[in-house]
Amino acid sequence: MAPAMRGVLWGLVAFFVFNAATLAVDPSAESPYASQVSVTVGWFAAMIAYLLGIGGLEAVARPMFGLSDTWREAPGWRRYFGFSTDHKVVGLQYMLASAGGFLVAGLVAMAMRYQLMTPYLTIFGSTSDYLTAVGIHGTIMMFSVATVFMVGGLGNYLVPLMIGTNRTVFPKLSGLSVWLVPFGILTVALSPLLGGFTTGWRGYQPLAGSDTNGILFYYLGIVALTTSSFMVALNLTTTIIFRRAPGVTWNRLPMFAWGILTVSLLNLIWLPEIQITYLMNLAERLVPLNLFNANGSPAMYLDLFWLFGHPEVYIVVVPALAVWNEILPVMGKKSLFARPVAVLGLVFVMLLSGLVWAHHMFTNIRATEQLPFSFFTEMISIPTGFAYLAAIGTLWRSRLQVNTPTLLVLMSMFNFLIGGLTGLFLADVPINYQIHNTFWVVGHFHYTIIGGMVFSSLAAMYYWLPKFSGRMFNEFWGKFGAIWIFIAFNATFGNFFVLGLRGMNRWVPVYPGYLVPENVWTSIAAFVLGAGFLFHAAHLWWAWYRGEKADENPWGARTLEWQTSSPTPEVNFSRPPIVAANFYSYGDDAPPVLWAGDASHAD
Amino acid sequence: MALDTYDPSEESSLASRRGGLGILLAAQAVIPVVLISVRFLLASESVGPVNQVLGVLAAVLGLVAAYLGIQARGAASRGERAGYDSLLGWAVASAVLSIALLIVQWIAFYGTGTSPGSPYGEVFYVMSGTWLMYLLIAAFVLFAARVRGRRVAYGPDNYWDVEAATLFMSFVSLVGVVTYLFLYLI
Ligand code: HEM
Numbered sequence: 001m002a003p004a005m006r007g008v009l010w011g012l013v014a015f016f017v018f019n020a021a022t023l024a025v026d027p028s029a030e031s032p033y034a035s036q037v038s039v040t041v042g043w044f045a046a047m048i049a050y051l052l053g054i055g056g057l058e059a060v061a062r063p064m065f066g067l068s069d070t071w072r073e074a075p076g077w078r079r080y081f082g083f084s085t086d087h088k089v090v091g092l093q094y095m096l097a098s099a100g101g102f103l104v105a106g107l108v109a110m111a112m113r114y115q116l117m118t119p120y121l122t123i124f125g126s127t128s129d130y131l132t133a134v135g136i137h138g139t140i141m142m143f144s145v146a147t148v149f150m151v152g153g154l155g156n157y158l159v160p161l162m163i164g165t166n167r168t169v170f171p172k173l174s175g176l177s178v179w180l181v182p183f184g185i186l187t188v189a190l191s192p193l194l195g196g197f198t199t200g201w202r203g204y205q206p207l208a209g210s211d212t213n214g215i216l217f218y219y220l221g222i223v224a225l226t227t228s229s230f231m232v233a234l235n236l237t238t239t240i241i242f243r244r245a246p247g248v249t250w251n252r253l254p255m256f257a258w259g260i261l262t263v264s265l266l267n268l269i270w271l272p273e274i275q276i277t278y279l280m281n282l283a284e285r286l287v288p289l290n291l292f293n294a295n296g297s298p299a300m301y302l303d304l305f306w307l308f309g310h311p312e313v314y315i316v317v318v319p320a321l322a323v324w325n326e327i328l329p330v331m332g333k334k335s336l337f338a339r340p341v342a343v344l345g346l347v348f349v350m351l352l353s354g355l356v357w358a359h360h361m362f363t364n365i366r367a368t369e370q371l372p373f374s375f376f377t378e379m380i381s382i383p384t385g386f387a388y389l390a391a392i393g394t395l396w397r398s399r400l401q402v403n404t405p406t407l408l409v410l411m412s413m414f415n416f417l418i419g420g421l422t423g424l425f426l427a428d429v430p431i432n433y434q435i436h437n438t439f440w441v442v443g444h445f446h447y448t449i450i451g452g453m454v455f456s457s458l459a460a461m462y463y464w465l466p467k468f469s470g471r472m473f474n475e476f477w478g479k480f481g482a483i484w485i486f487i488a489f490n491a492t493f494g495n496f497f498v499l500g501l502r503g504m505n506r507w508v509p510v511y512p513g514y515l516v517p518e519n520v521w522t523s524i525a526a527f528v529l530g531a532g533f534l535f536h537a538a539h540l541w542w543a544w545y546r547g548e549k550a551d552e553n554p555w556g557a558r559t560l561e562w563q564t565s566s567p568t569p570e571v572n573f574s575r576p577p578i579v580a581a582n583f584y585s586y587g588d589d590a591p592p593v594l595w596a597g598d599a600s601h602a603d
Numbered sequence: 604m605a606l607d608t609y610d611p612s613e614e615s616s617l618a619s620r621r622g623g624l625g626i627l628l629a630a631q632a633v634i635p636v637v638l639i640s641v642r643f644l645l646a647s648e649s650v651g652p653v654n655q656v657l658g659v660l661a662a663v664l665g666l667v668a669a670y671l672g673i674q675a676r677g678a679a680s681r682g683e684r685a686g687y688d689s690l691l692g693w694a695v696a697s698a699v700l701s702i703a704l705l706i707v708q709w710i711a712f713y714g715t716g717t718s719p720g721s722p723y724g725e726v727f728y729v730m731s732g733t734w735l736m737y738l739l740i741a742a743f744v745l746f747a748a749r750v751r752g753r754r755v756a757y758g759p760d761n762y763w764d765v766e767a768a769t770l771f772m773s774f775v776s777l778v779g780v781v782t783y784l785f786l787y788l789i
Contacts, residue, residue, distance in 0.1 A: 169619045235623075268629075270633075272630055273637050279733075289728070300641065
């Protein structure tokens with residue numbers, strides 16, 4: 001049996017056994033089939049059994065107790081359906097799991113947009129059902145796509161290659177962690193089985209307190225997804241610190257590795273913070289306690305949530321900023337402009353991101369508290385601007401090859417700029433009072449997340465496709481798809497600003513009739529956008545298997561992942577590469593990256 | 604196929620694992636910090652009807668478990684099989700006893716009639732519950748290190764499992780002390 005199947009089976013059995021056993025002793029059981037406590041206990045048991053089933057039993061549990069590691073990875077494509085210690089397999093598993101999350105949450109978004117074409121309820125039975133959809137969409141997108149695709153996916157695959165090592169420090173940890181992603185996605189997506197939840201992705205209290213039991217699956221799903229991201233952060237941080245090949249000094253560390261390092265540090269600090277917050281929420285419900293409800297302190301929950309929630313958005317976007325500066329020097333064949341400034345930009349974004357959380361709560365805090373948060377929020381645009389500075393400086397007078405990855409990077413820069421500028425309006429308290437809770441906000445963050453992170457992820461997929469698969473995409477269809485989603489994206493989310501200014505609230509499926517025409521064509525644009533993403537997925541899938549064979553280093557890049565054959569061989573480097581020069585110096589006089597005499601190509 | 608044709612030396616590999624564990628523990632320190640803030644925000648400086656003796660004993664037993672673990676690490680690095688086996692056994696026993704005392708404290712606290720939903724009640728259960736959760740994990744990893752040590756002899760080149768379990772226990776013992784201070788005293 002395929003390990004993934006075995007994991008699912010064991011998980012299901014464990015769930016039913018532990019659910020039933022807990023139910024037998026739980027005095028608070030509200031139904032003969034399940035109680036809040038029994039579902040929670042069953043869920044934790046299922047998670048452990050599932051991880052053991054996908055290969056954790058043989059590869060982790062047995063050796064932990066001194067027995068031999070009897071795990072054998074299946075050959076060929078089947079190895080992607082089980083536990084693996086190869087960072088490349090794990091990276092691709094993360095990308096696939098995250099793409100699965102994108103599909104699920106994207107379909108939910110389509111349903112939401114379909115609902116919003118009419119000012120009264122159509123496909124959703126009640127407003128709570130609509131809110132459940134918003135919550136599932138937001139939660140899966142944030143915790144399994146936005147923070148996972150680039151860090152867990154591209155990070156696991158590329159960072160070890162980029163720093164010249166063959167494996168990560170804790171390969172078994174990431175071999176397990178990736179399997180928490182589908183588990184978490186499924187948990188959140190199944191919350192309607194327990195009644196759904198109306199709080200959106202933020203789980204706001206005291207609303208959560210009056211929700212049905214569906215909120216349990218929101219908490220538990222996030223526990224699984226954040227645990228996965230925490231493990232990635234731990235593994236990649238340690239790997240970057242300890243496993244750099246000779247010559248990959250801090251000064252030479254590739255931009256993307258810097259991006260992953262900075263967000264991993266953020267993850268290491270803020271994920272435990274939100275995890276304990278969610279565990280407190282869980283206890284609040286199960287015991288019950290009064291930590292955050294009307295008898296406790298709902299405002300404290302808001303603070304605890306946004307303390308994590310705001311750094312979270314930088315966790316999403318910093319790797320994207322790094323990808324721009326990874327791709328542009330290569331495509332422009334021009335040395336990266338002001339590299340130290342670009343690195344400092346990433347680091348300062350990281351540092352400042354912990355100081356701005358209360359700007360999400362301007363309507364809940366005192367005027368004296370608003371000023372510093374407004375100030376820091378506006379300040380953070382400065383280090384963000386450093387990424388633009390480096391990118392624009394690099395573009396300046398370069399011989400830019402405008403191919404699909406470049407085009408997507410340029411589009412991402414444009415979109416993110418709009419996201420940033422509209423954020424400045426929100427950072428301004430008097431304006432915030434007017435547009436708070438409207439579609440302006442929804443437009444703003446979709447511009448930063450889709451515009452910044454999703455466009456850059458696509459750029460990265462096209463750029464590194466020859467590395468992953470040894471094949472090349474079709475330039476025409478790549479550009480065609482890029483232009484398609486660029487137009488559809490701006491038509492959809494640009495219109496969110498207009499809707500917001502005209503009074504369209506968030507979280508409402510029922511709205512005044514005068515907003516119907518605007519909503520109808522926003523939804524049509526959204527469907528076109530959804531189809532555009534599917535088009536890219538299909539194109540990339542096709543290119544992966546049927547695309548033309550690519551050269552080993554088709555872009556003439558200097559970073560280490562391109563100094564080994566494409567697709568990446570089983571053993572990344574047969575000898576440690578010895579790096580002798582900067583990765584981002586282009587031009588005729590640029591010294592070779594590898595120390596002369598070093599042939600690190602895999603045999 | 605083996606993934607490494609150039610394996611980092613055993614020494615650097617150990618250094619990276621130690622570093623990684625250090626990073627893990629530093630990150631976990633965020634959790635007590637959050638809990639302490641929550642404690643003061645919700646219950647200010649009030650202290651409920653807790654049993655000081657039980658609290659002190661639970662914290663001290665955590666420290667004892669960590670100390671025994673450190674000794675076991677030394678014995679493992681010297682390959683003294685009987686030594687590390689019994690030290691690890693005692694370390695597990697101390698951790699389990701600490702857990703038992705916390706459970707007794709829970710029962711005693713509940714018996715005082717303090718509602719779990721009162722300000723001190725909720726911070727009590729949340730903070731001591733977190734302490735308990737950490738202790739359970741620490742007892743489990745110490746136990747696993749001991750069982751492993753019976754099958755795979757630890758020696759100068761192979762004692763990472765004991766070291767990791769011990770470092771984790773040391774962290775947990777500090778969590779215990781901090782929790783005791785902020786929950787029972789201040
Ligand atoms: C296919 C493109 C997408 C469309 C059409 C779309 C549409 C929407 C809409 C209409 C809402 C607001 C619903 C309301 O407040 O009534 C929303 C909320 C949200 N979306 Fe998207 N979205 C898309 C993709 C994404 C992506 C890629 C992400 C992140 C990676 C994302 C993250 C969120 C979040 C976090 C919320 C807030 C949920 C909440 O209020 O709790 N969305 N989306």
